[in-house]
Amino acid sequence: MSDYNFAYLDEQTKRMIRRAILKGLAIPGYQVPFASREMPMPYGWGTGGVQVSAAVLTPDDTFKVIDQGADDTTNAVSIRRFFQKTAGIAVTEATADASVIQTRHRIPEQVLRSDQIIVYQVPIPEPLRFLEPSEVETRKMHSLEEYGLMHVKLYEDISQHGDIATAYAYPVKVEGRYVMDPSPIPKFDNPKLEMAGIQLFGAGREQRIYAIPPYTKVVSLDFEDYPFQPTKADHACDLCAATDSYLDELIVDDEGSRMFMCSDTDYCSTRRKQGHNGAQGVPYAEDAA
Amino acid sequence: MYVAVKGGERAIDNAHAWLAEERRGDTSVNELSVAQIREQLALAVNRVMAEGSLYDPDLAALAIKQARGDLIEAIFLIRAYRTTLPRFCGSNPIQTEGMKCDRRVSATFKDAPGGQVLGPTFDYTHRLLDFKLAADGEVAEAPIGNTTEGPTPHIMSFLDREELIQSEPIGEETPADLTRTPLELPASRALRLQSLTRADEGFILGMAYSTQRGYARNHAFVAELRIGAVVVEMNIPELGFSIEIGEITVTECETVNQFTGSKTEPPQFTRGYGLVFGMTERKAISMALVDRALRWKELGEDDLGAPAQDEEFVLYHSDNIQATGFLEHIKLPHYVDFQSELELIRKLRREAQTNIAQEAAQ
Numbered sequence: 001m002s003d004y005n006f007a008y009l010d011e012q013t014k015r016m017i018r019r020a021i022l023k024g025l026a027i028p029g030y031q032v033p034f035a036s037r038e039m040p041m042p043y044g045w046g047t048g049g050v051q052v053s054a055a056v057l058t059p060d061d062t063f064k065v066i067d068q069g070a071d072d073t074t075n076a077v078s079i080r081r082f083f084q085k086t087a088g089i090a091v092t093e094a095t096a097d098a099s100v101i102q103t104r105h106r107i108p109e110q111v112l113r114s115d116q117i118i119v120y121q122v123p124i125p126e127p128l129r130f131l132e133p134s135e136v137e138t139r140k141m142h143s144l145e146e147y148g149l150m151h152v153k154l155y156e157d158i159s160q161h162g163d164i165a166t167a168y169a170y171p172v173k174v175e176g177r178y179v180m181d182p183s184p185i186p187k188f189d190n191p192k193l194e195m196a197g198i199q200l201f202g203a204g205r206e207q208r209i210y211a212i213p214p215y216t217k218v219v220s221l222d223f224e225d226y227p228f229q230p231t232k233a234d235h236a237c238d239l240c241a242a243t244d245s246y247l248d249e250l251i252v253d254d255e256g257s258r259m260f261m262c263s264d265t266d267y268c269s270t271r272r273k274q275g276h277n278g279a280q281g282v283p284y285a286e287d288a289a
Numbered sequence: 290m291y292v293a294v295k296g297g298e299r300a301i302d303n304a305h306a307w308l309a310e311e312r313r314g315d316t317s318v319n320e321l322s323v324a325q326i327r328e329q330l331a332l333a334v335n336r337v338m339a340e341g342s343l344y345d346p347d348l349a350a351l352a353i354k355q356a357r358g359d360l361i362e363a364i365f366l367i368r369a370y371r372t373t374l375p376r377f378c379g380s381n382p383i384q385t386e387g388m389k390c391d392r393r394v395s396a397t398f399k400d401a402p403g404g405q406v407l408g409p410t411f412d413y414t415h416r417l418l419d420f421k422l423a424a425d426g427e428v429a430e431a432p433i434g435n436t437t438e439g440p441t442p443h444i445m446s447f448l449d450r451e452e453l454i455q456s457e458p459i460g461e462e463t464p465a466d467l468t469r470t471p472l473e474l475p476a477s478r479a480l481r482l483q484s485l486t487r488a489d490e491g492f493i494l495g496m497a498y499s500t501q502r503g504y505a506r507n508h509a510f511v512a513e514l515r516i517g518a519v520v521v522e523m524n525i526p527e528l529g530f531s532i533e534i535g536e537i538t539v540t541e542c543e544t545v546n547q548f549t550g551s552k553t554e555p556p557q558f559t560r561g562y563g564l565v566f567g568m569t570e571r572k573a574i575s576m577a578l579v580d581r582a583l584r585w586k587e588l589g590e591d592d593l594g595a596p597a598q599d600e601e602f603v604l605y606h607s608d609n610i611q612a613t614g615f616l617e618h619i620k621l622p623h624y625v626d627f628q629s630e631l632e633l634i635r636k637l638r639r640e641a642q643t644n645i646a647q648e649a650a651q
Contacts, residue, residue: 010373033471040369043614045621068625075621077297105625123615134601136474161637162644167629186629205611207471231632248624249631263625 007054007087013037017055017209021200024211029174030142031125036207046079047204049102049121053083056117056200057100062090064098069106069246069263076104095266105168107189109245109267112197114214120183122203125210127171127181147179150221158226170228173219174212182218188230188246193218235260239281240271312357326350329426335538335567336360340609341367342468342487343374344537344566361489361609368610372468379463381531383519385541385564386440390517392570395444397512397545403441408516410570444513445543445560454558455549455588474601481583481604485576486565488607494571496597496607497578505582505595509544509561516540516568540565542573546581549588559588579603 005011013035020034039047057063063083067076071093079102080091092098095108104121112118128138131149141147150171157165170187174180182193183201193199199212212218222228233247238259245267247260259280262268272284313320327334327350337349341364349367356362392408395401407413448454464479467487476484485493500506518538522531542563550556561581563573582597596602606612 010375033473035468035470038368038372038468038610042365042617043611044616044618045614047614068622072297073622074297074301077301081298104621105623123618135605136601162640163633163637165633165637167633168626184623184626186625188629205615231629231636233628233632246625247628249628263628 004086006059007057007083007089008040009037009051009054013051014055017051020209021052021055021211024200024209025198025213027178028212028216029172029178029180029210031203031208031210033207034209036204039204041078041082043205044123045075046102046104046121048202048206048209049104049119049204050079050082050202051204052119052200052202052209053100053102054087056119057083057087057089059087059089061099062092062097063087064092064095064101064266065103066101066106066108066264066266067104068248069108070265072265093266094270095264105184105186106246106263107185107192109242109262109264111192112195114196116197118197118199120185120199120201122181122183122201122206122208125181125201125203125206125208127169127179142178145177147173150179154221154223158223164222164226164228167231171221173221175216175218179221180210180212180218186232186246187220187228188232190218190220190228191230233260236278237262237268237271238278240268240276241278241281242268242271242276312355321354323347323350323354326353332568333358333360333363335569336490336572337363337367339566339569339572340364340487340489341371342566343367343371361613365610365613378523380534381522381524383521383537383539385515385519385539386443388441388515388517388519388539388541389436390441390515391538391568392516393441393513394515395511395513397510398444398447401442401444401447403437409568441515443543445545448512448545448558452555452557454545454560457560472604474604476600476604478580478584478587481600482562482564482576482580484604484607485563485579488576489609489612490569490572490575492607492609492612493575493579496582496603497575499595500578500582500597505585505593505598507546507559507581509546509578509581511574511577512543512545514540514542514570514574516570538567540567540569540573542570542577544574544577544581551589559584 016035020032023032024030036048037051039050041047041050063080065071065076065080067073070076083089084091095101095110099115100117100119101108102119102121107118126135126138128141128150131153132138132141154164157163166187168186169181169184170190172180172182172190172193182190193212194217196214198214201210220228233249235247236243237245237247239261242262245262245264248263250259250261252259272281277283327346330353333353334346334349337352337360338344338346341349348370349363352363352366353360355366390406392410393403393406395405445454449456460479464477467480467483516538518536520533521535521537523534524531544561546559546561548556549559559581561577563576563580565573565576579597582595583600583603585592585598592598
């Protein structure tokens with residue numbers, strides 16, 4: 001373990017990242033530029049999240065990593081191993097036991113507490129990017145609070161499709177000021193963005209960090225007559241019978257039959273351990289054997 | 290009954306083991322040594338050093354070996370290593386006038402002090418496969434000529450003396466370090482050049498080529514292209530003078546482009562500049578052309594809307610490590626986002642079909 005500094009990054013770099021995090025917390029939803037480092041994993045694979053995690057982790061922390069809600073997806077495994085190797089910290093798959101959770105594309109189903117930090121991996125931090133490709137322009141739009149373009153886009157969606165055609169990375173307004181990209185979480189997760197935990201967002205390639213402090217007001221953009229609706233597949237989990245969790249859809253045979261299961265693997269297995277059993281699930285003990 | 294897919298950890302370990310085996314290839318064939326790569330694939334090593342922003346031929350050769358010859362992967366290995374290195378201080382700017390030139394050509398003057406030196410170039414080789422190389426690589430020794438002593442003056446300095454070329458005053462400020470501060474726009478020229486010199490060769494080549502074909506055309510003459518070793522010096526405050534800490538090979542390209550000037554100021558040629566680690570001549574020339582195209586604002590030219598004039602477009606998309614990472618990340622699972630789109634499109638289709646049915650019924 002002497003090969004690396006604790007959590008890989010040198011202390012100077014961590015200090016620089018912590019400054020950006022503190023600034024982000026002080027100005028909720030504002031994208032703080034930071035001198036993102038080249039990490040030993042590719043840009044676009046969570047380097048922003050990894051740098052933020054490295055800056056907030058302490059030796060006493062218990063770390064959880066999820067990708068698509070699951071602890072055992074390959075990139076989640078890879079990032080978890082990275083910190084096991086470079087920080088020697090405890091890791092867990094149980095949401096409740098984790099003090100720091102790094103995530104890609106989901107917020108855990110279980111409500112987070114005030115002593116927990118969730119770190120999001122962000123590919124494109126700029127919510128206005130696909131309306132205006134220039135960073136110079138979008139930064140100007142944020143500083144002038146000029147968000148008309150976004151509302152026009154949502155309106156055009158409705159006139160073309162009859163609905164707001166954004167299903168993930170659904171834009172939010174933070175504490176009545178900055179429009180923010182919540183990272184590509186499904187809009188089902190948007191209501192959870194108002195939480196007790198500290199939320200940190202890291203975009204490595206784009207060199208941006210932003211944050212939502214605990215109990216901050218986060219509103220998903222909508223119209224009075226087209227209110228925001230968090231949606232999920234209209235099924236129960238086929239493994240644990242949960243009706244309140246976000247579901248993955250699987251194709252299980254050549255005829256294209258589908259099954260649905262929780263994307264949050266910890267939530268699903270916890271429920272199964274408690275004895276909940278879905279239409280296609282086997283009781284938990286049997287499965288483990 | 291369905292058991293959820295597990296086993297990411299084992300899949301990763303097995304994939305790594307297989308990769309290591311594939312990297313080695315057929316074990317009945319001798320293994321490449323790092324020294325062989327360094328000596329015999331020197332131009333690949335040069336590219337990795339240039340785009341990896343780290344001058345270390347041995348490490349670059351190792352990276353190429355580890356990356357199975359994938360140069361972008363090798364550059365990535367070098368970049369990731371580079372970020373972990375401590376910084377003691379900065380060197381003095383290198384003085385390319387004092388370069389020991391292996392190659393030095395000018396396309397603007399038939400002869401000039403220092404002369405035209407072709408050096409080890411592919412330029413006038415006929416691109417015929419040399420099947421002798423397949424058998425053995427023995428080469429006859431090249432004839433040895435006389436070297437000229439002393440500094441080789443820059444061709445530009447002769448134009449400068451006549452004030453035919455815009456002067457480039459020495460900047461006072463130490464430019465920001467692209468790898469230590471986030472890129473913010475507009476960027477200074479020094480910062481742009483930092484970015485261009487580590488940019489992807491293919492991208493910069495394409496950008497430069499586009500300016501030649503009319504997208505912000507500004508015809509460039511290669512006033513001078515020089516390749517050779519320069520000394521690197523460092524100021525030691527305790528000693529009060531600077532000492533040589535090593536020698537690096539660089540390629541420098543200076544172009545002469547068309548004029549600036551106005552009614553009150555006589556016209557002058559303008560400059561483009563390229564400086565790249567190693568023997569990397571295609572990159573250095575490309576860099577000079579893109580540098581020139583990006584200077585339109587400062588030189589009072591029109592924005593022609595050409596890609597090579599767009600600083601944000603060029604600087605944000607020229608880094609192959611950023612680009613390849615983001616491009617390849619779409620291999621990662623996106624079940625969750627795709628699921629949300631599936632639900633959305635099903636809902637939209639349902640609504641549309643209901644509307645169509647209602648209209649048909651009326």
